Amino acid sequence: EAGVAQSPRYKIIEKRQSVAFWCNPISGHATLYWYQQILGQGPKLLIQFQNNGVVDDSQLPKDRFSAERLKGVDSTLKIQPAKLEDSAVYLCASSVTGTLYGYTFGSGTRLTVV
Amino acid sequence: AQKVTQAQTEISVVEKEDVTLDCVYETRDTTYYLFWYKQPPSGELVFLIRRNSFDEQNEISGRYSWNFQKSTSSFNFTITASQVVDSAVYFCASSTGANSKLTFGKGITLSVRP
Numbered sequence A: 001e002a003g004v005a006q007s008p009r010y011k012i013i014e015k016r017q018s019v020a021f022w023c024n025p026i027s028g029h030a031t032l033y034w035y036q037q038i039l040g041q042g043p044k045l046l047i048q049f050q051n052n053g054v055v056d057d058s059q060l061p062k063d064r065f066s067a068e069r070l071k072g073v074d075s076t077l078k079i080q081p082a083k084l085e086d087s088a089v090y091l092c093a094s095s096v097t098g099t100l101y102g103y104t105f106g107s108g109t110r111l112t113v114v
Numbered sequence B: 001a002q003k004v005t006q007a008q009t010e011i012s013v014v015e016k017e018d019v020t021l022d023c024v025y026e027t028r029d030t031t032y033y034l035f036w037y038k039q040p041p042s043g044e045l046v047f048l049i050r051r052n053s054f055d056e057q058n059e060i061s062g063r064y065s066w067n068f069q070k071s072t073s074s075f076n077f078t079i080t081a082s083q084v085v086d087s088a089v090y091f092c093a094s095s096t097g098a099n100s101k102l103t104f105g106k107g108i109t110l111s112v113r114p
Helices: none
Strands: A005-007 A010-013 A019-024 A032-036 A044-050 A053-054 A065-070 A074-081 A088-095 A110-114 B003-005 B009-016 B019-021 B025-026 B032-038 B046-052 B060-063 B064-069 B076-080 B087-093 B109-112
Touching: A005 A088, A005 B019, A010 A019, A019 A088, A019 A110, A019 B046, A019 B060, A032 A074, A044 A065, A074 A088, B003 B087, B009 B087, B019 B109, B032 B076, B046 B060, B046 B109, B076 B087
Parallel strands: A010 A110, B009 B109
Antiparallel strands: A005 A019, A019 A074, A032 A044, A032 A088, A044 A053, A065 A074, A088 A110, B003 B025, B019 B076, B032 B046, B032 B087, B060 B064, B064 B076, B087 B109
16 A cells, blocks of 8 residues: 655745645545654644645644645645744654554655855 | 643653553543554554543553553553663554544653664
């Protein structure tokens, strides 16, 4: 079974630029999550989708972050404009229909904002 | 709100020593789930175990064992006869299961020296 795919693996941008990350979950997983992991901390949920609907985006900085999952499969997370404090690893995860079964993380995208 | 505390930040042991990683959780829910994840230098989060609040039985898997004690709100993880390949950051996490968001601790960096 293929895992959760994420790209790019690494990204370096200057502050105030925009960036986008892509995630393709495990086939059949209806629930998709984006987590932010700042160096030295545990991952923190940014947004959770159930199919193409948002379940929880309470910790998403909506003035600069946006995410979509238009067809209920793959997802894109965007930051515009980026700030230095956005430097982190962005992890995508997916699970079976909002349960905790098969909760699998991708390898992440490491973003450095300079 | 849930909270996970991993008071230890860094642990260094010599190969073949036993090591215990501590995890204390806080929750008002009667139903909840606890997890341990391993994050090697490559960055992906590797699932180790999931335990629900109704099952306090300790679990052993090879060199790994987990001690869940509701009386002290702890879910500790022991590695027996540690190996260099065990070197990683280990995260404890919790979830109510209602929306399946994971709340992570700050992680413990384990270094196993040959």
